[in-house]
Amino acid sequence: MPESREVKFSDAALEEYRSLLTHYPTRQAALLPTLWIAQREFGWLSEEAQAYVSALMELPPAHVRAVVSFYTMFHRKPVGRYLLDVCTNLSCRLRGADQIVECIRNRLKIGVGETTSDGKFTLDVVECLASCGTAPMLQLNQDAFYENLTPDSTLKLIDELAARDR
Amino acid sequence: MERILTRWLDIPDLKKLDVYLANNGYAAARKAFFDMKPEDIINEVKNSNLRGRGGAAFPTGTKWSFIPKDSKKPVYVCVNGDESEPGTFANRYQFENDPHGIIEGILITCRAVGSHTAYIYMRGEFTVQKRSIDAALAEARARGYVGKNVMGSGYDVEIWTHRGAGAYICGEESALLESLEGKRGYPRNRPPFPAIQGAFGCPTVVNNIETLSNVPHIINRGADWYKAIGPEKSPGTKLVCLSGHVNKPGLYELPMGMPIKDMIYDIGGGMLDGKTLKGVIPGGSSFPVLNKEESERAIFDFDSMRAIGSAMGSGVVIVMHEDTCMVDMLRATAHFYHHESCGQCTPCREGCGWIEKIMNEMEAGQGRIEQLDLLNNISDNMVGNTICVLADSIAMPVKSYVTKFRGEFEAHIKLGRCPFKSAEAKAQAA
Ligand SMILES: Cc1cc2nc3c(=O)[nH]c(=O)nc-3n(C[C@H](O)[C@H](O)[C@H](O)COP(=O)(O)O)c2cc1C
Ligand code: SF4
Ligand code: FES
Numbered sequence: 001m002p003e004s005r006e007v008k009f010s011d012a013a014l015e016e017y018r019s020l021l022t023h024y025p026t027r028q029a030a031l032l033p034t035l036w037i038a039q040r041e042f043g044w045l046s047e048e049a050q051a052y053v054s055a056l057m058e059l060p061p062a063h064v065r066a067v068v069s070f071y072t073m074f075h076r077k078p079v080g081r082y083l084l085d086v087c088t089n090l091s092c093r094l095r096g097a098d099q100i101v102e103c104i105r106n107r108l109k110i111g112v113g114e115t116t117s118d119g120k121f122t123l124d125v126v127e128c129l130a131s132c133g134t135a136p137m138l139q140l141n142q143d144a145f146y147e148n149l150t151p152d153s154t155l156k157l158i159d160e161l162a163a164r165d166r
Numbered sequence: 167m168e169r170i171l172t173r174w175l176d177i178p179d180l181k182k183l184d185v186y187l188a189n190n191g192y193a194a195a196r197k198a199f200f201d202m203k204p205e206d207i208i209n210e211v212k213n214s215n216l217r218g219r220g221g222a223a224f225p226t227g228t229k230w231s232f233i234p235k236d237s238k239k240p241v242y243v244c245v246n247g248d249e250s251e252p253g254t255f256a257n258r259y260q261f262e263n264d265p266h267g268i269i270e271g272i273l274i275t276c277r278a279v280g281s282h283t284a285y286i287y288m289r290g291e292f293t294v295q296k297r298s299i300d301a302a303l304a305e306a307r308a309r310g311y312v313g314k315n316v317m318g319s320g321y322d323v324e325i326w327t328h329r330g331a332g333a334y335i336c337g338e339e340s341a342l343l344e345s346l347e348g349k350r351g352y353p354r355n356r357p358p359f360p361a362i363q364g365a366f367g368c369p370t371v372v373n374n375i376e377t378l379s380n381v382p383h384i385i386n387r388g389a390d391w392y393k394a395i396g397p398e399k400s401p402g403t404k405l406v407c408l409s410g411h412v413n414k415p416g417l418y419e420l421p422m423g424m425p426i427k428d429m430i431y432d433i434g435g436g437m438l439d440g441k442t443l444k445g446v447i448p449g450g451s452s453f454p455v456l457n458k459e460e461s462e463r464a465i466f467d468f469d470s471m472r473a474i475g476s477a478m479g480s481g482v483v484i485v486m487h488e489d490t491c492m493v494d495m496l497r498a499t500a501h502f503y504h505h506e507s508c509g510q511c512t513p514c515r516e517g518c519g520w521i522e523k524i525m526n527e528m529e530a531g532q533g534r535i536e537q538l539d540l541l542n543n544i545s546d547n548m549v550g551n552t553i554c555v556l557a558d559s560i561a562m563p564v565k566s567y568v569t570k571f572r573g574e575f576e577a578h579i580k581l582g583r584c585p586f587k588s589a590e591a592k593a594q595a596a
Contacts, residue, residue: 028349029366031349033328063349071351089252090499091252094411094486095409127334132415133409145294
């Protein structure tokens with residue numbers, strides 16, 4: 001599991017970090033992209049991960065903490081292997097987002113913001129994800145969009161994910 | 167109508183450099199770099215009457231002319247791809263399908279304002295979209311369209327993508343700059359304006375993705391050609407984000423000035439399930455809602471929408487049918503702004519909190535009639551009293567819902583529950 005690994009960037013991540021620095025006139029400007037690398041490397045931004053970034057970038061720990069806590073996509077606690085972010089904003093509501101949330105809750109027996117006990121799934125609700133024309137929708141692991149969802153297609157997706165790497 | 171910004175629907179694989187080049191790609195950049203002086207570019211764009219697509223409709227050429235000539239400091243171009251206004255989903259498809267159209271627009275902008283570095287700020291959720299534009303940038307860089315000595319012109323332009331991490335407020339241009347600098351996205355007091363002191367303390371142009379995507383076409387075909395599309399003062403095509411209760415929701419490129427009625431009944435294939443129209447949220451969640459009668463006479467361009475007391479915003483048309491609970495729509499809107507207020511200004515931070523609390527009570531049927539006036543009062547105190555206009559963006563919708571759909575609020579209060587939730591749905595939820 002990523003959490004148990006030593007809190008240190010891999011060589012490839014360090015390489016990526018160094019090339020990021022060339023994009024900006026200040027080192028601080030690379031903070032968000034560096035935190036993204038950290039979240040990818042460590043799975044979430046623990047105190048140790050934040051301290052590591054602060055030391056690496058020679059930025060005050062308080063600044064790094066303040067930034068991490070401002071942005072909702074940075075995880076300050078571990079999340080399941082499959083993070084389901086369901087949009088419940090206006091257009092998605094009109095097309096049945098609440099039913100999508102309900103059917104996931106019922107299937108996984110977890111509430112919004114919770115993770116299944118096997119650490120596999122986390123359910124969250126989010127604001128508009130720029131996919132309103134194909135509502136309702138969810139984003140998996142802050143990456144691919146699943147659109148035009150129905151309760152059936154949602155449950156099928158969950159079954160597929162559950163069957164992966166079993 | 168000829169498709170201009172959504173050419174990818176006619177040209178498969180437009181996102182690949184070779185296909186883009188085969189379809190007149192980078193011809194406008196070539197013209198701008200070799201045949202035009204920076205002031206010629208700015209004048210052409212000014213004459214085209216192109217207005218910003220990010221929501222404020224500011225004339226783009228005029229914005230560029232505010233950048234000091236011969237600045238001693240570097241000049242930055244920051245492209246706003248935060249696209250977080252609820253109901254908006256145009257930039258998303260542009261990133262996925264026409265990344266070179268975006269890059270070419272940026273190159274020309276950089277040349278016009280004397281900039282050698284551009285940042286594309288993308289909302290954090292745009293992972294797939296970032297891969298798409300990063301791939302296009304790599305291809306363009308390898309072939310000499312981006313980087314040192316662009317197309318052999320001797321002029322350098324670096325373009326970098328920068329990913330946010332989940333904060334609506336970072337779409338506000340000064341918050342975007344703070345976020346780019348590696349800080350919390352707190353909007354700045356103005357003046358100084360970005361044109362004088364923007365990114366890293368230097369003169370900066372901030373433009374929306376869609377705005378800049380128009381620029382290559384204007385340079386290729388001229389301001390007069392552009393002005394002839396739609397109303398002259400607000401010309402061009404618009405990427406309209408049609409969603410909600412229509413049969414064919416989606417992104418449509420339409421000439422400015424189309425009646426919303428035609429978008430619903432013609433383009434959108436009519437109302438979902440044959441139900442009756444109740445209203446439309448135009449522009450995005452930040453703008454006043456329209457009732458049925460207003461929706462059916464609204465003309466979708468900047469000035470016509472202003473004239474009926476709302477806005478075209480970022481091109482949003484959210485359609486709602488008769489079964490929609492307007493109290494719940496306002497509750498969800500209030501929740502959004504409360505969640506996204508950065509908290510710097512007391513009227514915004516407190517006002518958003520009060521409004522959400524009242525709306526939660528209203529929707530649950532626990533509201534009181536006096537609270538309708540209270541909602542109006544709170545909103546009045548938010549408008550014009552804050553660093554940025556996020557406060558206005560909830561205040562204006564609140565006033566419009568309470569005025570135009572007052573009967574629904576009263577029904578919730580009278581019944582002590584939401585009249586749109588059937589007993590069956592309630593039993594299911596329990
Ligand atoms: C709260 C708030 C959110 C905004 N979000 C966006 C956004 O997501 N994308 C955007 O282009 N403009 C957004 N804007 C408008 C920008 O501040 C700015 O006016 C725009 O990027 C300028 O580009 P344009 O002149 O090309 O329209 C937002 C403004 C506010 C107040
Ligand atoms: S108006 Fe609201 S969002 Fe804008 S700066 Fe003030 S507190 Fe922040
Ligand atoms: S409202 Fe759900 S993606 Fe926009």
